[in-house]
Amino acid sequence: MSMAIATGTTTAVPQGLQLTETMRGWLRSDGRKGIRNTVVVAYLVECAHHVAREIAIPFREHDVHVIGFPGCYPNPYAETMMERLCTHPNVGAVLLISLGCESFNKYALEKKVRDSGRPVKTIVIQATGGTRKSMAEGRAFVAEQRALLDEAPTVPMQPSELIIGTVCGGSDGTSGISGNPAAGRAFDQFVEEGAACIFEETGELIGCEHIMAARAVTPELGEILEASVAKAARYYATLGYGSFAAGNAEGGLTTIEEKSMGAYAKSGASPISGLIKPGDVPPHGGLYLLDVVPDGEVRFGFPNINDNAEIAELIACGSHAVLFVTGRGSVVGSAISPVVKICANPETFRRMEDDMDVDAGRIIEGRASLDEVGREIHDLVVDLARGKRTKSEELAHQEFVLGYKSFEPIGPACLPV
């Protein structure tokens, strides 16, 4: 390990990096390819979070990301999420950090990761002898894996092998006019090329359910899509709040229906091939709705407590990258997969350009068309597999949130083709 890495003073990818000629990826044993080769340090209860973070800090700008689950009580959804994230194609090696007495099934997770062909190690803090010893052991493992992954060969990759998610956050009255429809245009292009694209937040599709259902590849799937939005409407009605923050209103959005119409535009115009739930990986190319609202009676609180919980779910479904449309100006990135920030509002872009990858507000000011910005988003995602980094990656953003939920598995009618 070089001194530069040890002190965290350098970024993994130097300024002025030459992009590779074509897309390249790291081939995994399940046939999927990653556009990043990240070491994940995963805490299995909040009590192990500090140790995990301390292990990762020297490597924070060198593709070592912290994820984890804070709860001490078991939850099948969270265990599935952690398994899918630790075996995500963008992940090359995994370090699990357990306090020792939590309920999380660390043995099952370690086995799943090992069976995927990835190097994995579990440190149990109580058995290792506390914070200091666990940190030292953890940093040694990470340094060793980082050095190996940096030498790992890549293989050619095609756009059809990509899975791309989309989310909007910090939305305002511009989101539905510029950023979201431009992201939709990029989705259309990717679906045409054979990629899988995932849109989500059924709580932000309230009011759009009928027009959305008309795009389903089968009538049965259309009914399922409508039912997922009805479930979201019930869930949020019970909680007393819509998926709507105070800043949305300040930015000119008046109702959840208005926000929904804007958010829906992210899905583009392709037929909808299926409905998936967190952790389900799309079986082939096409457009998918991710149902993020838990099944059954309302428990555990809000479906997703913030944007990063949604991003984590999109990534658990295999997303190599996430398109994040913002109007008010979100700065977040994510662990594991790059987040492309598309700024819908031209005033926000001028104020926060350092955090934004795409200036979609040009559409509102008449300086670019939806198609032009859509192509720009598409090409930027392709470039992420040629060595390009997003603004949030360069700024070492790696937010991550995972909470409690419960889901029933999807039925066959959810994936009709």
Next chain:
Amino acid sequence: MPNPSRDLSPDLAPPPTSTDGRLLLLFEGDNVLVARMRIRAGETILVEGIDATLAADLPLGHKLARRAIAAGEKIVKYGAPIGTATEAIAIGTPVHVHNVRSDYTPTYHLMDAEKPEART
């Protein structure tokens, strides 16, 4: 068969000359227009051939009435209903949380009076 999603994509063509170019009509059937930049309080703007004077700033992305809207009438944007007017709204006046309610869940917002300073 027309594609329902494509139809939702906003039409960003220049508005009719009877309306100020800083206002955006997203869909022909809409009864609201969207500000494509901040329009200052006191300015007189043309809305469907009628002169309207703004009592307060209309920020980028906010809406005003394209025609007179009656209490109880649906607000239509992107060609779809986005809520119900809670009072009569005159042409050229702002359409927002003070005169519209959701048909699904109430909108949570912070009152201007609660802010330490008024935004400019």
